[in-house]
Amino acid sequence: MSTVGGAIKQAVTSMTNTAKIADLQHYTVEVTPSTGLTTDHGVPVSDTDTWRALKFVLKLSDGETGPGPALLEDHIAREKIHRFDHERIPERAVHARGAGAHGYFRAYEGSIASQFTYASVLTDSTRTTPVFVRFSTVQGARGSADTVRDVRGFAVKMYTEEGNWDLVGNNIPVFFIQDAIKFPDFVHAVKPEPHNEVPTGQTAHNNFWDFVGLQPESAHMVCWAMSDRAIPRSYRMMQGFGVNTYTLLNSANERFFVKFHWLPELGVHSLMWDEALKISGQDPDFHRKDLEEAIENGAPPKWTLAIQTIAEKDEHNFEFDILDATKIWPTELVPLHEIGEMVLNRTVDEYFAETEQSAFCTSHVVPGIGFSDDPLLQGRNFSYFDTQITRLGGVNWEQLPINRPICPVMNHHRDGQHQAKINKCPVNYWPNRLNAGAPVPAAQGGYHEFAQKVVGMKQRLRAPKFQEHFNQAQLFVNSLSASEKAHMIAAFSFELSHCDDPVVYESYTKILNNIDFDLATAVATNVGGVLPSEAARPNHGQTAFGISQLDFSPKTPTIKSRRIAILVADGFDATGVTVMKTVLKASGAVPFVIGPRRGKIRSSSGDEGVFADHHFEGQRSTMFDALYIPNGNAECGAVLRANGRVMHWIAEAFGHCKVIAGLGEGQNTIQHALARYVPELSFGAFDSDAVVTSYGVITSGKYSLGSTATDVISIASG
Ligand code: HDD
Numbered sequence: 186m187s188t189v190g191g192a193i194k195q196a197v198t199s200m201t202n203t204a205k206i207a208d209l210q211h212y213t214v215e216v217t218p219s220t221g222l223t224t225d226h227g228v229p230v231s232d233t234d235t236w237r238a239l240k241f242v243l244k245l246s247d248g249e250t251g252p253g254p255a256l257l258e259d260h261i262a263r264e265k266i267h268r269f270d271h272e273r274i275p276e277r278a279v280h281a282r283g284a285g286a287h288g289y290f291r292a293y294e295g296s297i298a299s300q301f302t303y304a305s306v307l308t309d310s311t312r313t314t315p316v317f318v319r320f321s322t323v324q325g326a327r328g329s330a331d332t333v334r335d336v337r338g339f340a341v342k343m344y345t346e347e348g349n350w351d352l353v354g355n356n357i358p359v360f361f362i363q364d365a366i367k368f369p370d371f372v373h374a375v376k377p378e379p380h381n382e383v384p385t386g387q388t389a390h391n392n393f394w395d396f397v398g399l400q401p402e403s404a405h406m407v408c409w410a411m412s413d414r415a416i417p418r419s420y421r422m423m424q425g426f427g428v429n430t431y432t433l434l435n436s437a438n439e440r441f442f443v444k445f446h447w448l449p450e451l452g453v454h455s456l457m458w459d460e461a462l463k464i465s466g467q468d469p470d471f472h473r474k475d476l477e478e479a480i481e482n483g484a485p486p487k488w489t490l491a492i493q494t495i496a497e498k499d500e501h502n503f504e505f506d507i508l509d510a511t512k513i514w515p516t517e518l519v520p521l522h523e524i525g526e527m528v529l530n531r532t533v534d535e536y537f538a539e540t541e542q543s544a545f546c547t548s549h550v551v552p553g554i555g556f557s558d559d560p561l562l563q564g565r566n567f568s569y570f571d572t573q574i575t576r577l578g579g580v581n582w583e584q585l586p587i588n589r590p591i592c593p594v595m596n597h598h599r600d601g602q603h604q605a606k607i608n609k610c611p612v613n614y615w616p617n618r619l620n621a622g623a624p625v626p627a628a629q630g631g632y633h634e635f636a637q638k639v640v641g642m643k644q645r646l647r648a649p650k651f652q653e654h655f656n657q658a659q660l661f662v663n664s665l666s667a668s669e670k671a672h673m674i675a676a677f678s679f680e681l682s683h684c685d686d687p688v689v690y691e692s693y694t695k696i697l698n699n700i701d702f703d704l705a706t707a708v709a710t711n712v713g714g715v716l717p718s719e720a721a722r723p724n725h726g727q728t729a730f731g732i733s734q735l736d737f738s739p740k741t742p743t744i745k746s747r748r749i750a751i752l753v754a755d756g757f758d759a760t761g762v763t764v765m766k767t768v769l770k771a772s773g774a775v776p777f778v779i780g781p782r783r784g785k786i787r788s789s790s791g792d793e794g795v796f797a798d799h800h801f802e803g804q805r806s807t808m809f810d811a812l813y814i815p816n817g818n819a820e821c822g823a824v825l826r827a828n829g830r831v832m833h834w835i836a837e838a839f840g841h842c843k844v845i846a847g848l849g850e851g852q853n854t855i856q857h858a859l860a861r862y863v864p865e866l867s868f869g870a871f872d873s874d875a876v877v878t879s880y881g882v883i884t885s886g887k888y889s890l891g892s893t894a895t896d897v898i899s900i901a902s903g
Contacts, residue, residue, distance in 0.1 A: 434555060442557055493516070503518065510562070581603045814851030
């Protein structure tokens with residue numbers, strides 16, 4: 186992916202010097218051509234290419250010589266190999282594949298947040314809180330593809346003045362299980378099967394569907410995971426959810442239950458399944474590169490932080506349990522309040538040191554934010570801390586540069602592997618005669634736990650409302666648009682077709698009939714499941730706002746950061762391309778010229794033409810959001826129409842509901858490619874305000890698209 190210009194990058198970089206970036210500079214080594222090579226202990230190295238060997242001449246034949254035996258004494262060679270041997274660390278048990286970026290969070294001035302919490306990070310609009318965010322897939326290994334069908338992780342670390350706050354969420358608001366004790370079973374079932382380590386980056390296998398079929402509490406989440414949400418167009422176009430129920434504490438010592446939401450400025454958009462499959466092979470790093478490209482091209486992604494809150498006294502006023510992570514709080518019942526904004530505006534300098542070594546813990550909260558008795562959250566609070574010890578090699582992982590807070594850290598925890606701090610103090614315990622490292626009273630900012638009244642029996646028991654699993658799964662299906670439902674049927678059918686054990690796919694089609702009769706019938710028909718004769722339970726007919734991703738179009742339609750392919754051949758119209766590129770760049774889009782070869786392509790007027798960024802075989806339509814074919818002379822049109830890859834490009838873009846625009850010969854080429862699909866293709870006017878697509882006219886930032894589109898793009902031209 187490309188960078189528009191060094192100038193933009195510099196400007197962006199100068200805006201990104203948060204307190205955390207300044208802190209990271211202490212650990213950043215600028216490697217320049219004049220930096221000489223040294224060993225780990227700092228001794229200059231004169232030869233890094235040849236292992237020291239016994240120097241003697243071997244007479245092979247006719248005076249040929251060869252090297253002597255290598256010597257173990259070569260400490261420089263040994264050090265180099267030894268360091269290499271230990272480069273890998275265990276990947277994350279889940280969410281192994283990810284991409285990270287730096288940025289900041291700012292609370293909105295005068296937001297409602299201070300009614301619910303005294304957490305300054307959420308209420309003080311004069312603060313800029315540095316953040317590091319890591320997005321991820323869940324199932325696949327570290328080297329798996331980005332665009333697989335999967336839940337996406339959305340982990341946010343806020344380096345606040347009161348310590349780090351980690352909001353470790355997903356792009357889906359609910360979870361597969363209610364109780365953390367089921368997490369190992371769930372992960373074993375979803376991960377590659379134990380006997381053959383298959384499949385990678387997929388849930389399309391017997392064990393996953395076997396487990397969720399026997400664990401009906403997962404039904405709601407499975408619906409989300411089989412929806413378009415699980416194939417996002419970009420990390421930048423996903424919602425984020427804290428998922429679990431946390432609590433907020435205000436300065437009057439009143440406690441509120443809270444759910445956190447991140448709302449993307451660009452709206453929520455997905456790939457189509459066919460695109461996702463193809464991109465997995467064509468560019469497995471698609472999302473990682475997309476994040477980097479947007480930030481470096483001056484289109485930093487933004488999210489609004491919104492909260493839903495419920496007062497303590499209202500905890501039991503809902504038909505679902507508000508501590509059950511398999512349930513949403515419909516916004517019709519609990520409104521969303523927007524309280525701040527997060528911007529990601531800086532890529533990492535080194536992937537391993539920052540993204541890979543970043544470690545998030547749900548138990549990292551700051552004063553004013555706390556936990557609830559959500560049984561999933563309670564287990565998570567143990568697990569994240571624990572897992573880092575294996576992954577990052579000891580208890581001092583919070584001292585790693587990416588993890589350390591920007592505020593002072595002082596306590597009497599000592600030693601352990603990789604201790605990097607030197608505590609200059611003769612006492613390491615409390616109380617001590619020096620009053621060193623004294624606890625901070627709550628009134629002076631010490632973390633304050635809410636005094637929660639609890640009466641009950643200690644038991645292994647699921648609360649009564651935790652027993653109901655299908656109401657919200659039904660709510661989810663009812664709330665989707667027709668095209669989203671069609672995609673969901675296709676997703677279930679794809680996945681269950683990959684299960685070859687009839688017990689598995691028959692059981693799951695029975696589960697589906699508890700959710701929706703039509704869904705169950707369609708999927709059972711496709712996969713040879715159990716065809717229902719009637720719905721297993723009546724449909725309550727309810728819908729909710731915010732489930733269909735079509736509810737999250739961008740507030741201001743924008744083409745910013747969208748990738749536009751311009752297909753040309755020798756003899757193209759240079760003015761048409763220059764104007765379109767200028768218009769697109771001015772709107773923040775990223776145009777790419779694609780031609781028969783990378784390099785100079787001659788224009789019809791014989792001027793110096795244009796430089797093609799890629800050749801037709803080098804990229805595919807799937808990697809772009811829209812397509813433009815400019816005018817050109819007859820030779821140009823003939824070359825494009827005779828090229829099978831170009832014809833496929835247009836037809837494929839059309840099939841994926843992409844915006845397609847053309848002028849003159851370009852329209853002829855589009856018509857030629859689409860003749861068998863749309864015999865009567867008509868083009869509207871094309872002027873400075875409007876770009877004509879195969880589906881309609883896009884004017885001044887408005888768009889219209891085909892009925893199956895899930896991914897929309899607006900072209901604001903002129
Ligand atoms: Fe988890 C990683 C999100 C339930 C145990 N989880 C991890 C990451 C995300 C989530 C985004 C990646 C963090 C990163 O980028 O480093 N997990 C969730 C959500 C859950 C959830 C939204 C449900 C609300 N997780 C969950 C449970 C457990 C875990 C119930 C265990 C009881 N999760 C882990 C873990 C990981 C992890 C094994 C692997 C790497 C890590 O923690 O740091 O401990």
